[in-house]
Structure formats: C-alpha cells, structure tokens
Amino acid sequence: MKIAVCLKRVPDTTAKIVIGADRKSIDEAGLKFVPNPYDEFALEAALALKEKAGTGETAVYTLGSDASAETLRTALAMGIDRAVLLQSPGSPDGMAVAQALAAELATAGFDLVLMGKAAVDDNNHQVGPMVAELLGLPCITSVTRLSLEGGTIEAERETEGGIEVSTCALPAVITCDKGLNNPRLPSLKGIMAAKKKPLETKPAALGSATFEVTGLELPPDRKAGRIVGEGAEAVPTLVGLLRTEAKVL
Amino acid sequence: MATSKVLAVMEQRDGTLRMVSHEVLAAARRLAGTEGTVDALVLGEGPVADADGLGAFGADRILTATHPEFRLYNPDGFAVTIGSLASGYLAVVFPATTTGRDLSPRVAARLKVSCASDVIDLAAEEGGVAVTRPVYAGRALQRGRITSTPAILSIRSNTFPAEEVARPGAVTAVEVPAFAARVTVKEVKAKGEAVLDVSEAGVVVSGGRGLKEPANFKLLEDLAKAFGNAAVGASRAVVDAGWRDHDAQVGQTGKTVSPGLYIAVGISGAVQHLAGMRTAKTIVAINKDKDAPIFKVADYGIVGDLFEVLPRLTEEIKKVRGGQ
Numbered sequence: 395m396k397i398a399v400c401l402k403r404v405p406d407t408t409a410k411i412v413i414g415a416d417r418k419s420i421d422e423a424g425l426k427f428v429p430n431p432y433d434e435f436a437l438e439a440a441l442a443l444k445e446k447a448g449t450g451e452t453a454v455y456t457l458g459s460d461a462s463a464e465t466l467r468t469a470l471a472m473g474i475d476r477a478v479l480l481q482s483p484g485s486p487d488g489m490a491v492a493q494a495l496a497a498e499l500a501t502a503g504f505d506l507v508l509m510g511k512a513a514v515d516d517n518n519h520q521v522g523p524m525v526a527e528l529l530g531l532p533c534i535t536s537v538t539r540l541s542l543e544g545g546t547i548e549a550e551r552e553t554e555g556g557i558e559v560s561t562c563a564l565p566a567v568i569t570c571d572k573g574l575n576n577p578r579l580p581s582l583k584g585i586m587a588a589k590k591k592p593l594e595t596k597p598a599a600l601g602s603a604t605f606e607v608t609g610l611e612l613p614p615d616r617k618a619g620r621i622v623g624e625g626a627e628a629v630p631t632l633v634g635l636l637r638t639e640a641k642v643l
Numbered sequence: 644m645a646t647s648k649v650l651a652v653m654e655q656r657d658g659t660l661r662m663v664s665h666e667v668l669a670a671a672r673r674l675a676g677t678e679g680t681v682d683a684l685v686l687g688e689g690p691v692a693d694a695d696g697l698g699a700f701g702a703d704r705i706l707t708a709t710h711p712e713f714r715l716y717n718p719d720g721f722a723v724t725i726g727s728l729a730s731g732y733l734a735v736v737f738p739a740t741t742t743g744r745d746l747s748p749r750v751a752a753r754l755k756v757s758c759a760s761d762v763i764d765l766a767a768e769e770g771g772v773a774v775t776r777p778v779y780a781g782r783a784l785q786r787g788r789i790t791s792t793p794a795i796l797s798i799r800s801n802t803f804p805a806e807e808v809a810r811p812g813a814v815t816a817v818e819v820p821a822f823a824a825r826v827t828v829k830e831v832k833a834k835g836e837a838v839l840d841v842s843e844a845g846v847v848v849s850g851g852r853g854l855k856e857p858a859n860f861k862l863l864e865d866l867a868k869a870f871g872n873a874a875v876g877a878s879r880a881v882v883d884a885g886w887r888d889h890d891a892q893v894g895q896t897g898k899t900v901s902p903g904l905y906i907a908v909g910i911s912g913a914v915q916h917l918a919g920m921r922t923a924k925t926i927v928a929i930n931k932d933k934d935a936p937i938f939k940v941a942d943y944g945i946v947g948d949l950f951e952v953l954p955r956l957t958e959e960i961k962k963v964r965g966g967q
C-alpha cells in the first residue's frame with residue numbers, strides 16, 4: 395500500500411497576525427511555523443494504515459518555500475518514509491496548488507492520498523477535492539472515521555444534518571478532520587532517523603492562478619464591550635440591553 | 644458590464660430545502676443586481692418541498708435536476724450536473740456547508756477555474772468577482788478577485804440574510820448528464836434527536852470548563868430551549884474531555900459560527916475559541932473571572948458564578964419569549 399500525505403506549512407495558530415508592507419500578505423518576521431493541524435491527522439492516518447497493513451510506503455509532499463523543508467522533517471520524524479518539496483515562490487491559489495500536486499502525484503501511483511480538510515491559513519477547503527477531480531479519483535472530505543477493507547474505504551463525516559457514511563474504492567483522496575485520530579509526537583529516535591531519510595526538492599509545476607489577492611486587513615475591532623454587572627442581579631439589565639440596544643431578542 | 648447571470652445551488656435534505664438556501668439566493672441576487680438573473684438549482688431524487696416558492700426569495704428561474712441516485716448527496720453526480728450547466732454564468736454560488744465545501748471545489752476543478760470559500764462579502768466588478776473572506780482563522784480578512792468565469796463561491800452561513808424579493812420563479816426541469824458515481828453516500832445517521840447545528844443557529848449558547856461537569860450542560864440546554872432557535876456549543880477543552888460531541892466545538896479546529904447572538908458561559912476566551920465566534924453579531928460572556936479574555940470581545944458581560952446567573956437568565960428569556 396502506497397500512501398501520500400499533502401502537508402502545508404502554516405503560521406502557528408496562536409501567532410499574532412501582522413499585515414505585511416504589501417497590504418496583501420502577512421508579515422512573517424518572527425513567526426513560528428507549524429504543520430497544518432488538519433494535516434497532522436492525515437499523517438497519523440497514513441502511519442496507522444501502514445502499520446496495520448504491515449507493509450507499504452508513506453510519502454509526504456509539500457508545496458512551498460525552502461523553509462518548508464523543516465515541516466517535512468517533522469513528518470519524517472513522526473515516521474513517514476520519504477519527503478518531496480515542490481518549490482514555489484509566493485502563495486499561489488488553491489487551483490494552482492492542486493494542479494501542481496496532481497501533476498506530481500499522478501506519476502507516483504499511490505493507492506491513497508491523504509490531506510487535511512483545510513489549511514488554517516488560507517481557509518480554502520479546496521485542494522483535496524480539486525486534486526481528486528484532476529486525477530479522476532474518488533474523494534471523501536472532512537473525514538472523522540475511516541476504515542479500509544479489501545480495497546474499499548468506508549468513511550464518516552459530520553454534516554449539518556447528521557453523520558454521512560460514504561464508501562469508495564481505492565485509489566482515492568481523503569481529507570481529514572479533527573476527531574479522526576490523535577496524531578503522535580515525533581520521538582527522539584524518530585528525529586534522529588529523519589535526518590537520514592530522503593528529502594527530494596524540485597520546482598513545482600504550478601497551474602495559472604486566477605484568484606488574485608487584492609488586500610489583507612485585520613478584522614474590524616469589536617467595539618469595546620462592557621460589564622453590565624455582577625451575579626444574577628445583572629440578568630434583567632442584560633436582557634433589557636439585548637432587547638433595546640442589541641435588538642437580538 | 645454585460646447583464647449578469649448567477650447560478651445559486653440550493654441545499655436540501657430529505658426533500659426539504661435547508662434555510663441556508665435562501666441565504667445563497669440573497670448572495671446570488673446581490674451579485675446579479677436587479678438587471679441580472681438568478682437561477683436556483685435544486686438537486687434531488689424528486690420534488691423538493693418549498694422549491695417552487697423560491698421565486699419569492701429572488702429566483703428568476705428554478706432549475707430542478709432529478710435523478711434516482713440523488714436521494715442523498717451524490718458528489719460526482721452533483722458535480723457533473725452543475726459543471727454541465729455552469730457555462731454562461733458569471734458565478735456559481737454554494738453554501739459553505741459541509742456539502743457546499745465538498746462540492747464547490749470539485750466543480751471548479753472540472754471547469755479549471757478558481758474557487759473562493761467562506762465568502763462574507765461579494766461584488767461583481769469589471770474583470771471579475773470581488774470577494775472578502777476570513778483567513779488565518781478569522782484573524783484577518785482577505786480581499787480578492789476571481790478572474791476566471793464562472794467564479795465559484797461558497798458563502799458563509801448567517802452572513803447574507805434571506806430576503807424576500809419577488810421574481811418570476813418559473814420551474815424548469817434540467818437534464819442530469821450520465822455520470823460515474825465514484826463515491827456512494829450510503830446513509831446519513833441522525834445525531835440522536837434532531838439538534839440544530841451550531842453553524843446554522845441564530846443563537847448559540849456555549850459552555851466551557853467552567854461548567855465543571857458534563858451533567859451541568861443541562862443548564863445550557865434549558866437556556867437554548869428558552870430561546871427556541873438556539874444551539875448548544877462548546878469549547879475544545881470540554882470536547883476533548885468527552886463532555887460534548889465534537890460537532891458542537893466552536894473555534895479554530897471546530898466550527899466557525901456567526902449567529903445573531905453568542906453567549907459564552909464558563910469559557911475563558913482563548914484565541915482559538917475566539918477564531919470561531921468573533922464574527923457573531925452580539926456576544927455575551929458570563930464568567931466569574933473579571934479578567935478573562937472573553938470579556939475583551941464581549942459586547943455585554945456578567946461577572947459572576949454561572950450556576951447562579953444561568954437559571955436566572957433562562958427564566959428572564961422565557962418571560963421575554965413568552966410575552967411575544
């Protein structure tokens with residue numbers, strides 16, 4: 395079983411966002427970067443599936459700047475076998491990224507491609523299903539439970555109306571949501587081993603981007619709120635304000 | 644600018660339209676303007692209740708695509724059908740629901756065009772469709788322009804209020820092309836009693852570790868019932884502790900909600916929690932710690948013990964709602 399994981403390097407989720415001089419991107423100075431949290435569920439799923447099968451290969455792909463090599467090393471330290479860095483300047487749109495990843499994955503003959511449901515920086519929710527369409531593969535998104543039996547996947551995802559249970563045949567693309575598993579931490583031994591694992595670097599074959607970023611700004615500050623009072627006695631005042639001032643009742 | 648045609652993809656479940664469909668129509672209407680036309684597309688196994696009333700919410704035409712395999716969501720069948728209809732439209736608008744987020748990028752990839760998800764504002768411009776969308780878990784707003792046509796968009800719930808705009812709403816059946824269903828949705832398991840999803844509810848009352856133990860969520864359920872249209876949310880701390888299902892989790896690794904009213908009870912207000920609820924129209928915080936960060940984003944706060952404040956609040960809300 396050959397499994398690929400697509401992993402994106404993103405700013406730490408607690409990082410304070412500072413708008414860059416171009417007013418279109420963030421100022422990255424001093425920011426800590428981490429693997430996209432949803433992609434960690436994908437890494438864990440890949441490792442668990444390989445362990446269960448007892449054989450196979452896991453590979454991790456990142457499209458990004460050279461700094462992404464560090465994120466790939468984290469994945470290798472968790473236990474992934476090899477890594478590929480598709481070098482790309484700037485931040486192309488979802489479709490351009492999907493085209494580059496699809497072009498690369500098409501040549502490698504994977505049984506399963508695992509991704510996160512979304513990257514927490516661009517919030518696109520799109521690269522997974524796009525790659526699947528481009529490769530002509532089945533795709534199930536935002537998966538919280540996954541099982542594999544004789545080449546058939548059964549997966550659950552949480553929708554607004556209930557838990558949707560889907561099946562598809564391998565090869566397939568699956569995007570992972572929180573709840574699927576608990577990602578392991580890299581062990582010290584893993585970190586040492588990662589240094590010797592193959593990390594291939596090549597330029598990304600980006601598609602053309604037709605989503606143009608025209609601006610980035612901080613969300614408007616919420617206007618300063620107020621404490622209406624202390625304890626249960628403050629409740630009537632609160633309810634009054636909700637009716638007359640906020641007009642939400 | 645040429646007159647704009649916009650396709651609005653409706654969402655239905657069990658033969659009934661979901662409320663978010665009216666919001667999709669409102670967003671589509673905004674793009675098309677009064678001169679342009681909006682077509683509402685309803686995919687299903689058979690007739691969908693209320694679909695023929697979509698004219699009252701701004702649909703110039705109602706396109707129905709029926710197929711025996713469309714009882715449940717059919718990712719490949721839906722994507723092929725929408726792809727086959729999409730040419731000639733300025734934009735195709737989806738809801739940013741689990742289904743819409745799954746479907747919109749598939750359609751974009753089939754058409755080799757770009758897609759913008761979770762859109763909170765939009766406008767038709769010379770040369771494309773301009774959008775605003777939250778990025779970095781709501782800590783920044785991105786403005787962008789899709790220059791490929793049709794522009795594929797998904798809109799965030801509770802952002803484009805449903806509007807009554809009388810348009811013709813003529814019903815036309817459209818053909819479903821042949822497709823290969825690579826993914827089969829076997830069933831949709833109900834989550835116990837039909838609960839309102841936090842991402843769709845007009846009022847969300849959320850609890851955190853301050854509730855002390857799972858059984859105390861009864862206090863929040865009572866408050867939600869008093870509101871009538873409220874859903875119960877939770878912080879990650881209590882979801883991780885197994886007190887609540889993770890589909891109730893609000894925040895960066897949970898749901899993003901924009902209700903009219905969000906009440907945070909016994910929640911400290913960590914940045915990752917704020918990421919999921921800071922776009923609520925009105926925020927109320929109840930916390931015994933006056934320095935809790937949640938008070939920085941709350942419009943109204945009560946400093947106090949939630950076990951005293953909650954029952955009183957439920958009582959007062961019942962009075963108000965009862966008097967309507």
Ligand SMILES: Cc1cc2nc3c(=O)[nH]c(=O)nc-3n(C[C@H](O)[C@H](O)[C@H](O)COP(=O)(O)OP(=O)(O)OC[C@H]3O[C@@H](n4cnc5c(N)ncnc54)[C@H](O)[C@@H]3O)c2cc1C
Pocket residue numbers: 407431850851852853854877878879880881892893894895896897898908909910911912913914915916919929930931932935947948949950
């Ligand atoms: C990568 C990452 C992603 C995350 N994603 C999310 C996410 O999606 N959603 C999320 O919520 N968190 C998320 N977190 C976790 C987040 O950082 C916080 O740990 C979490 O939100 C804290 O939950 P809490 O407010 O319930 O608990 P606490 O921080 O423990 O706060 C409990 C609050 O209850 C108050 N309290 C206690 N007793 C009473 C009482 N009797 N009456 C009134 N008030 C009382 C206390 O004063 C305190 O403010 C994430 C963290 C990371 C690292």
Ligand SMILES: Nc1ncnc2c1ncn2[C@@H]1O[C@H](COP(=O)(O)O)[C@@H](O)[C@H]1O
Pocket residue numbers: 400401402403430432433455456457458488491508509510511512513514516517518519520521522
């Ligand atoms: N630059 C990238 N390199 C590798 N994988 C990516 C990249 N961008 C997105 N992905 C994958 O696609 C998923 C969804 O991302 P997005 O569509 O950007 O929200 C992520 O969780 C990753 O698995």
